[in-house]
Amino acid sequence: MQLEIYQVIVPIISIVFIVSLLQRFWAGKVGWQESMVGGFFWVAVIFFAFFPDLISQKIAGLFGIKSNINAVIFLCLGLIFFFQYKLFLLVKQQQSALTALTRKLALENRQKEEDK
Amino acid sequence: MIQPQDICVVIPAYNEGSVIAEVVGGVRNEGFAHILVVNDGSSDDTAAQAERAGAVVISHLVNRGAGAGAQTGIQYARLNGIAHIVQIDADGQHFPEDIRKLAEVMDQEQADIVIGSRFMSRNKDIPMIRVLYNKLSNVFTNWFCTRWYSDTQSGFRMLNRVAIESLDLHIDGFGYCSEMIILGEKSGLIIREVPIRVAYTAYSMSKGQDLYMGINTAMNILWKLVSHPK
Known part of the structure; x- marks a missing residue:
């Protein structure tokens, strides 16, 4: 199998993000749901980098989209909307x-003035 | 009968240094001594002017919007055991003598919230564009209510202790007016309206909502209903 440059770079970047995600999970900075979603996403990106035609054709077939290029565009639009929502x-x-912080400080400052 | 000393007049203000002293003075002249100005991160001398005019001033360190200011006033009342609050706009469009009308209706109808409505009587002074915005906002807000309210965007309101205790507003901007009504109804509060007068000046017209803010407000209300349904 002849690898293109992007098929090396994209998996490396994805693995870096997966490691970072695991570190954040172990440090308690993110929950298991977010870690699962993030992990699934980056693994999917790795697979997509290795088998772009096969996966895009499967997605096109699944949603009844005529060409695999359209499927990639729709997938990207979906991802953009998802990240926009996040x-x-x-x-x-x-x-x-x-x-909440501004209000708390304002009320505390007022209380201090009244206590003087 | 609700007495003036039982009422705290809350005025959320943002960069109103040129008019706030007059507004506070007008309220004081009507016999309401307890006035709270919520200075919402103004970059001018709003806080100093309000204090000089005799108001208690609470200052937000950064500007958070009219709704955030209103909720800070409610929170202050909650913490200090205040029985009634009246919220009025800081731009001088409201007549302080109308506070007594709101108090009367609250008393007579055992209401928890009384809204001063600009549209229950003929108010020729209201510019057409403001009438249009308000009518659209009414349709949008009343969609989520069981009763029809003639002025859902009025900033002139009276709340009793029950309302003070139960209201927890999440919308920081102008959408709080609609949020208060929708939330009030859901909490089982009795909401009534009373006709008030308004004076629109070039200054007050430069404040308030425009079309972009109106759309933004509608989006905020929808978001609030989705994210905080109770």
């Missing part, structure tokens, strides 16, 4: 935390 969720969480 980002949106993160921003909302950060905003809520910032508001």
Whole structure:
């Protein structure tokens, strides 16, 4: 099997991300669900790098898409939406935390002034 | 009968240094001595002006939006055992003498929240574009309510202790007006409306919502209903 350059680079990058994910899991920074999803994603990327035609044809066949190129485009769009949603969720969480913190500080500062 | 000393007037304010002293003074002149200005991370002298005019000032270190300011006022009331709060806008569009109207309706109808409605009586001063935005917001908000409210976006509201204890607003921006009504209904609070007057000036028109903010508000409400359904 003749390997293209991307078929070496993409799996290496994926393995780096998998190792990093495992480290984060062991350090308790991410839960097992997120680790499973992340791990599955990066393993899928490795397989996709090794067998791009076979996998894209299977996906095209599964969803009734005519060509495997279209299947790749739809898959990428799906992934972009997924990551966009994750980002949106993160921003909302950060905003809520910032508001809660701002409110707590404001009320505490007021209390200190009243106690003086 | 609810007395002025039983009411804390909460004014969320962001960069309102040029008008806040007048608004606080107007409320004081109506006999309401307990005034809280929630300075929402203003970059001007809003806090100093409000304090000089006789208000208690709570300052957010960073700007978090009108809804965040309103919830801070509610939280303050909750912590300090305040029986009633009245929220009014800081841009001077509301008439402080209308606070008594809200108090009367709260008393007579045993309501938990009383909303000052700009659309229950004829208010010629309201610009058409504001009428349009508000009507659209009403349709959107009332979709999630069991009753029809004529002014879901009014910032002039009175809350009693039950409402103060039960409301936990999550929307930081202007969407809190709708959120309060939807949440209030879900919590079984009695919500009533009373007609109020408003004075729109060039200054107050420069504040408030535009179309982009309205769409953003609608998205925030939808998101809130999905992420915090209770």
